[in-house]
Amino acid sequence: MGFGNAVTDAALRILVVEDEALIALELECLLDDLGHVTVGVAATAAEAIAMGRSTAPDVAFVDIHLVDGPTGIEVARVLSADPRTTVVFMTANAKRIPDDFAGAIGVIAKPYSERVVASTLDFVADHRAGRATEHGTPDGFCLAPAY
Amino acid sequence: MVITDARAPDNPISWVNDAFLDLTGYDAHEVVGRNCRMLQGSGTDPAEIRRIRAAIEAGEPVSAELLNYRKDGTPYWSAMTVTPVRDEAGIAYFYAAQADMTHTHQREVSMRGTNDELERLVAARTHDLSAALEQKTALLHEVDHRVKNNLQVISSLMLLKARRTPEGEARDALQSMAERIGALSTAHRMLYSEGDCTHFNLGDFAAEFLADVNAGLDHERRRIEAEVEPIAVAAAMAAPLALLIHELTANALRHAFPDEREGRISIVARRAEGGMRLTIRDDGVGLAAVPPNPAGFGRNLVEMVVRQLRGTIVWADAGPGTHVEIDIPLLSPA
Numbered sequence: 001m002g003f004g005n006a007v008t009d010a011a012l013r014i015l016v017v018e019d020e021a022l023i024a025l026e027l028e029c030l031l032d033d034l035g036h037v038t039v040g041v042a043a044t045a046a047e048a049i050a051m052g053r054s055t056a057p058d059v060a061f062v063d064i065h066l067v068d069g070p071t072g073i074e075v076a077r078v079l080s081a082d083p084r085t086t087v088v089f090m091t092a093n094a095k096r097i098p099d100d101f102a103g104a105i106g107v108i109a110k111p112y113s114e115r116v117v118a119s120t121l122d123f124v125a126d127h128r129a130g131r132a133t134e135h136g137t138p139d140g141f142c143l144a145p146a147y
Numbered sequence: 148m149v150i151t152d153a154r155a156p157d158n159p160i161s162w163v164n165d166a167f168l169d170l171t172g173y174d175a176h177e178v179v180g181r182n183c184r185m186l187q188g189s190g191t192d193p194a195e196i197r198r199i200r201a202a203i204e205a206g207e208p209v210s211a212e213l214l215n216y217r218k219d220g221t222p223y224w225s226a227m228t229v230t231p232v233r234d235e236a237g238i239a240y241f242y243a244a245q246a247d248m249t250h251t252h253q254r255e256v257s258m259r260g261t262n263d264e265l266e267r268l269v270a271a272r273t274h275d276l277s278a279a280l281e282q283k284t285a286l287l288h289e290v291d292h293r294v295k296n297n298l299q300v301i302s303s304l305m306l307l308k309a310r311r312t313p314e315g316e317a318r319d320a321l322q323s324m325a326e327r328i329g330a331l332s333t334a335h336r337m338l339y340s341e342g343d344c345t346h347f348n349l350g351d352f353a354a355e356f357l358a359d360v361n362a363g364l365d366h367e368r369r370r371i372e373a374e375v376e377p378i379a380v381a382a383a384m385a386a387p388l389a390l391l392i393h394e395l396t397a398n399a400l401r402h403a404f405p406d407e408r409e410g411r412i413s414i415v416a417r418r419a420e421g422g423m424r425l426t427i428r429d430d431g432v433g434l435a436a437v438p439p440n441p442a443g444f445g446r447n448l449v450e451m452v453v454r455q456l457r458g459t460i461v462w463a464d465a466g467p468g469t470h471v472e473i474d475i476p477l478l479s480p481a
Binding site for chain 1: 288291292293295296298299300302303304306307310329332333335336354355358359362363
């Protein structure tokens with residue numbers, strides 16, 4: 001894949017919170033291509049929170065609608081309470097996101113392209129390292145007002 | 148008609164006519180010598196009584212409507228005018244004329260009742276309609292959410308299969324299908340984002356589509372530029388137009404720049420008389436240089452979509468490069 005450029009320094013450890021198995025699997029492959037590590041895939045709020053605790057990921061991609069309902073917002077709130085984790089919503093239901101984004105840094109609107117995922121991860125990596133972003137906020141990614 | 152003696156104590160009735168007796172059911176001897184308040188009862192409005200009394204004390208004429216009672220106790224609405232009659236010494240009599248307004252009152256009351264009932268019905272209907280609208284809005288969001296999610300699943304499926312397919316024609320086909328779905332997805336994402344679900348802004352789409360395609364290109368060698376006016380087209384045209392723009396740029400990227408040739412593609416969309424003109428131009432090798440491709444799926448797709456949009460297309464060798472000009476009629480000049 002010919003994209004992803006800011007990740008040469010460090011692979012991110014990523015938790016995928018997504019109840020649609022195909023989307024999760026494809027995302028895992030993509031993350032692998034981009035040189036990142038998927039530390040787990042969770043389909044329910046309880047799984048997501050437990051995996052968050054046990055793995056303390058660098059980044060969590062969180063869908064809002066999970067197996068147990070629209071519980072992704074609560075998941076984001078819990079996961080983002082850990083300063084080690086940056087939460088990014090990944091949803092077709094962006095209207096449900098509360099004004100404070102439940103602590104998430106932003107949202108990738110579904111249906112997304114692989115390129116948006118790649119450039120968002122570059123952006124998040126820059127942000128976590130305290131670097132100025134090279135290319136500005138990626139298209140297709142919407143930053144939370146707090147950031 | 149009633150005449151009262153203003154100089155006698157308590158202003159008693161001194162004369163009544165037959166109409167008054169017919170109305171009230173009393174005999175003349177039962178009313179003469181008594182004050183008119185004998186006609187009042189529990190339903191008579193005390194404020195209206197005070198108003199009449201104040202006018203009488205001030206010696207001024209007054210008109211009023213009072214609920215009075217007949218001898219048999221049945222109430223009636225009396226519209227009256229009371230006029231003081233003066234002689235040299237001052238007010239000698241009061242002259243009062245009254246009319247039975249019971250029917251008028253009943254009409255008013257029933258009208259008010261009808262109005263209240265109508266308002267209640269309107270309120271109930273409005274409530275029902277709001278509830279229905281709320282339900283429909285929720286349904287629209289749900290459907291929108293599902294469509295987006297399904298597009299994501301379809302694209303994930305294609306990409307997963309592409310990953311597991313050895314490099315070659317099949318894999319390329321899967322990948323380009325995934326890209327087509329991606330272009331449709333971008334169109335769909337933009338469709339409801341502004342809250343207007345009947346129109347689609349071609350300018351916004353082009354910006355987003357380009358950002359996506361350009362992100363995958365080596366900017367030193369190849370670049371796509373767009374100059375697309377913010378044309379609002381009917382929502383039904385969103386998907387075909389997205390596909391059209393995708394196919395033409397993908398075709399140019401695939402065929403115009405063989406052997407690592409550098410190049411530039413430009414997409415221009417402008418409003419034209421009766422519609423819009425879409426021009427896609429590249430500075431690549433040109434149509435003649437590309438070996439004829441009988442499969443030519445991309446080009447077929449483009450011509451099919453143009454036909455669907457009732458448009459016309461002209462392919463030309465621009466020397467250098469290829470020049471595609473498409474005219475599409477727009478029904479509503481929004």
